[in-house]
Structure formats: C-alpha cells, structure tokens
Amino acid sequence: MLLLRPTVDRARLHHARAALAHSVSATAWRDALEMRRPDPTVAVALRVGLATTIALVGGGLLGYTHVAGFAALGALSSAFLRYEPYPSRAVRLPWVGAGITAYTALGAALGALGAPMELQILVISLGAGLAFWLFTAFRLVGPGPVILVFAAAGASGFAADWADVRLVTTAAALGAVAGWVVAMAPALYNPYSPARIAVARALAAVSSLETQGAQAVPAARQSIVRAREVVGACARRDDDHIRELLALLDAAETVVDEGSHETVAERCDDFLRFEAELRKARRDIDIPHVDARGTRVPSAVRGSVGEGFERLTEQAVLAGTGRIVLASLFAAQLAVLCGLGHPLWASMGAMAALQGLNYRNTVQRAHQRMMGNVGGAVVAAVLLALDLGYWPLVVAAVVFQTMAELFVLRNYGLTSVCVTAMALLLTGLGGDAGTELAVDRVGDTLIGVAVGVIVAAVTIRRDDRHHLVA
Structure with a gap:
C-alpha cells in the first residue's frame, strides 16, 4: 500500500526562508535609513496642514473639541490624489472623503452596539481588506487606506450610543468637505499646477539618466507617459502654455529615445532649470518658449473608473487583499493575547x-514604521504628560501633519514619527489620554509590523527577488 505524502514546494519554502532572513539582515536596516531624493511638495503639505487646521480650529470654536479629531481625519482626504489633474480630482476625491466618513460610522456603530472585541477585530479586518481592494484597484493614491482603518478604530473606542455615532460621522463628513475645498482651491488661480508638476517630474526622471544610466530609462518613459495623460486632462482647446508643456515632453522623449549619454548631459542642465520653474506656485513664471508647432494636444486622461473596475479582479490585487485581511486578524488577536488596550492598532501596523x-x-516600511512609531510615541507621550490643553495640542498636531507631508517622499520613518505623534495627539484631544496611550501604540505597532512581515514572507511571489540583490 502506497503512503500518500503531501508534496512540499521546497523551492518556495527556501524562497520564504530567504525572505525572512532578509528582514533581520543589515541590508534591511540600511534600507530603512535610506533618504530618497526629495520631490518638492511644499504647497501640498501646506494645503493638508491648512485643511487639518480648519477642522481642528472649527471644532474648538464650536465647542466640539472631543470630536474635532474625527473632523481632522476627514480633512486628511486632501492628502490623496495630490498629483491628479483638477477635473479628475474633483470627481475622485469625494470618494476618499466618503470612505473615511463611512469607516468612521462603521467603527462608531460597533462601539454603540457594544460589540465584543473579537467581532470588532473581524469586522475591521474585513474592512481593511475592502479598503485596500478598492483603493488599489481605483488607484486612490495618498496616505493609503490605513487612514480608514484608523478612523474606524478610533470611532469604535469613542462611541457609547447612537448620538455619538451621529456626532463623529458628521464631524468626519464636515472635515472631508473642508479637505475637498482646500485641495481644489488652487484650481481657481493656478489650474495648470498638476500638469506643470507632472512635466517637472518627467524632466527630473530624464535628468537622472545622466547618473543612473540605462536602468532609469523605464521610469523615465513611465513619467513621460503619465505627464502626457495629466496634461491632456488639463488641456483647453488652443492653449499655448499646454502646447509648450507638451513640447518639453517631446524634447524629453527625444533624449530618452536617442539613449546617448552626451545628449543627456547636454540637455540635463536645461531640464533641471525648466523643472525648477515648473514647480513654482506663482503664475508669473519664466518658462522658456519652446517651439510647439505640430504638437497635438492629447485627449483627456483615460477613464479611471472603467479601468478601476477591470483591476478589481486582477490576481495581484485580490492576493494583496487576502494578505491584508489575514495579517490584520492575526495581528489584532495577538495584541489581545498580549493584553494591549488597542488591538486594532496592531491591524493598522500590519496593513x-x-x-x-x-x-x-515591505520590510523597509516595516522597519521604518517601527522606528518611527517609537520616536513619535515618545514625542506624543511628553506632550500629553505636560497636559497643555486643547489649543497647544492643535498647533502641535498641525505642525506634525505638515511635516509628515514634507517627509513622505524622503523617508517613511521620519513620516511615521510625525504621523504617530499627530495620531496620538488627535486621539488625546478632549479626552483623558495619558502616556499609556503611547505605550500601547508602540506595542501594537511592533506586533503589527512583525505579523505583516511574516505574512509577506510566507506569501511572497516567486518573481519577487528584489531583496536578494547584492
């Protein structure tokens, strides 16, 4: 009689072991300290800071200091779709605000119902997967769907009855409206801004060919394609400035096509100068005239909604959704077993x-989030221990949120320091939160990122070998 033995994919098992080994390697920790080339986003950071200020100051002046933090979460919708052309942003950004509001209502409902923690963990974990699925498929780029989970987790701990549910839901909705208004306001005085930034990013990508060589070509081509889409969405009939932007992209594409180091070196200084001018927020900029004869203004950007529905069934999106749900469940349950007071924060760490x-x-982000949460928790613990009162904490929260937006493309660890401090301050606004809140945040995050890395290693794709590069 033959004994049937389960087959073991030894190659995949070896790949997963190598992935886990990388997570504790010196290379992984060096990656966490990497500082990337800055992409100037001061205007975006200031807008997000302004939206947060409006939410927190409005809540304070109206006497709703205890729910102003939820309004600030709604206002964080202004941090999404930062490079999207205004016509598209006007339509897509409300869905982000609606998502934050809906998850706030969901978490508050769980709290008002007195749902046991096990049920809350299950619902929030499924919600985390749903948020990741939709945000990834429809490419709602920004701080990520983790904002929705944070809103749900915070609301579940706050709401004691249905009056609280209405209150926090209304606060989040009003904050989302403020975020939309602030994000769209520049369209009134600088409607070309997204197109100009897209072209500037494309020119910067082409300029990097001088130092990075052929390996930077795919990214440069992708940046040019994206810039053409954004310019197309901003096009206005026979607009000379749009044609000049397209002519710059034509010149950049010519440099990439020729692939000559001499050509890149010759145009690099010009491209960098053009890039600096394009990033200026003023309208009285000095964009050199470029011969744009024969340049065709493209049609608007492809229908993102239809493409989003197509991506809903992509294997990579579905696999990522499943990983998020499993990791969120495991992380939160482990946090409960460890006796931590905010296990849903562990789900956020894993996500x-x-x-x-x-x-x-993934490992880089995990290490950066772990170090950033420790640093941010220490800062928040000091501020909360000082018992400064509402208005000083509002100032600190706005500063941290603005700094987070400034650091987001430089180093995720520095961003995490600011985001963690800001999140803990928002949680403590109008409440009796003490330093134990910061301790819980660190413990939950450590569990969350550890579970996230393990799940990522076990489910790693066969073609994912970036961590094996010497």
Whole structure:
C-alpha cells in the first residue's frame, strides 16, 4: 500500500526562508535609513496642514473639541490624489472623503452596539481588506487606506450610543468637505499646477539618466507617459502654455529615445532649470518658449473608473487583499493575547507594512514604521504628560501633519514619527489620554509590523527577488 505524502514546494519554502532572513539582515536596516531624493511638495503639505487646521480650529470654536479629531481625519482626504489633474480630482476625491466618513460610522456603530472585541477585530479586518481592494484597484493614491482603518478604530473606542455615532460621522463628513475645498482651491488661480508638476517630474526622471544610466530609462518613459495623460486632462482647446508643456515632453522623449549619454548631459542642465520653474506656485513664471508647432494636444486622461473596475479582479490585487485581511486578524488577536488596550492598532501596523510594492519595500516600511512609531510615541507621550490643553495640542498636531507631508517622499520613518505623534495627539484631544496611550501604540505597532512581515514572507511571489540583490 502506497503512503500518500503531501508534496512540499521546497523551492518556495527556501524562497520564504530567504525572505525572512532578509528582514533581520543589515541590508534591511540600511534600507530603512535610506533618504530618497526629495520631490518638492511644499504647497501640498501646506494645503493638508491648512485643511487639518480648519477642522481642528472649527471644532474648538464650536465647542466640539472631543470630536474635532474625527473632523481632522476627514480633512486628511486632501492628502490623496495630490498629483491628479483638477477635473479628475474633483470627481475622485469625494470618494476618499466618503470612505473615511463611512469607516468612521462603521467603527462608531460597533462601539454603540457594544460589540465584543473579537467581532470588532473581524469586522475591521474585513474592512481593511475592502479598503485596500478598492483603493488599489481605483488607484486612490495618498496616505493609503490605513487612514480608514484608523478612523474606524478610533470611532469604535469613542462611541457609547447612537448620538455619538451621529456626532463623529458628521464631524468626519464636515472635515472631508473642508479637505475637498482646500485641495481644489488652487484650481481657481493656478489650474495648470498638476500638469506643470507632472512635466517637472518627467524632466527630473530624464535628468537622472545622466547618473543612473540605462536602468532609469523605464521610469523615465513611465513619467513621460503619465505627464502626457495629466496634461491632456488639463488641456483647453488652443492653449499655448499646454502646447509648450507638451513640447518639453517631446524634447524629453527625444533624449530618452536617442539613449546617448552626451545628449543627456547636454540637455540635463536645461531640464533641471525648466523643472525648477515648473514647480513654482506663482503664475508669473519664466518658462522658456519652446517651439510647439505640430504638437497635438492629447485627449483627456483615460477613464479611471472603467479601468478601476477591470483591476478589481486582477490576481495581484485580490492576493494583496487576502494578505491584508489575514495579517490584520492575526495581528489584532495577538495584541489581545498580549493584553494591549488597542488591538486594532496592531491591524493598522500590519496593513501599513503590507502596502509595500515588493517584499524588500515591505520590510523597509516595516522597519521604518517601527522606528518611527517609537520616536513619535515618545514625542506624543511628553506632550500629553505636560497636559497643555486643547489649543497647544492643535498647533502641535498641525505642525506634525505638515511635516509628515514634507517627509513622505524622503523617508517613511521620519513620516511615521510625525504621523504617530499627530495620531496620538488627535486621539488625546478632549479626552483623558495619558502616556499609556503611547505605550500601547508602540506595542501594537511592533506586533503589527512583525505579523505583516511574516505574512509577506510566507506569501511572497516567486518573481519577487528584489531583496536578494547584492
């Protein structure tokens, strides 16, 4: 009689072991300290800070200091779709605000119903998967769907009855409206801003060919394609400035096509100068005239809604959704077993880590989030222990949120320091939160990122080998 033995994919098992080994390697920790080239986003950071200020100051002046933090979460919708052309942003950004509001209502309902923690963990974990699925498929780029989970987790701990549910839901909705208004306001005086930034990013990508060589070509081509889409969405009939932007892209594409180091070196200084001018917020900029004869203004950007529905069934999106749900469940349950007071924060840690583009990026984000949460928790603990009162904490929260937006493309660890401090301050506004809140945040995050890395290693794709590069 033959004994049937389960087959073991030894190659995959070896790949997963190598992935886990990378997570504790010196290379992984060096990655966490990497400082990337800054992409100037001061205007965006100031807008997000302004939206947060409006929410917190409005809540304070109206006497709703205890729910102003939820309004600030709604206002964080202004941090999404930062490079989207205004016509598209006007339509897509409300869905982000609606998502934050809906998850706030969901969490508050769980709290008002007195749902046991096990049920809350299950519902929030499924909600985390749903948020990741939709945000990834429809490419709602920004801080990520983890904002929705944070809103739900905070509301579940706040709401004691249905009056609280209405209150926090209304606060989040009003904050989302403020976020939309602030994000769209520049369209009134600088409607070309998204197109100009897209072209500037494309020119910067082409300029990087001088130092990075052929390996930067795919990214440069992708930046040019994206810039053409954004310019197309901003086009206005026979607009000379749009044609000049397209002529710059034509010149950039010519440089990439020729692939000559001499050509890149010759145009690099010009491209960098053009890039600096394009990033200026003023309208009286000095964009050199470029011969744009024969340049065709493209049609608007492709229908993102239809493409989003198509991506809903992509294997990578579905697999990522499943990983988010499993990791969120495991992390929160482990936090409960460890006796931590905010286990849903562990779900957030796992979710944030698993939003990496590949396994190496996942580990990098996990390490950065872990170090950032420790640093941010220490800062928040000091501020909360000082018992400064509402208005000083509002100032601190706005500063941290603005700094987070400034650091977001430089180093996720520095961003995490600011986001953690800001999140803890928002949680403590109008409440009796003490330093134990910061301790819980650190413990939950450590559990969350550890579970996220393990799940990522076990489910790693066969073609994901970025972490194996010497």
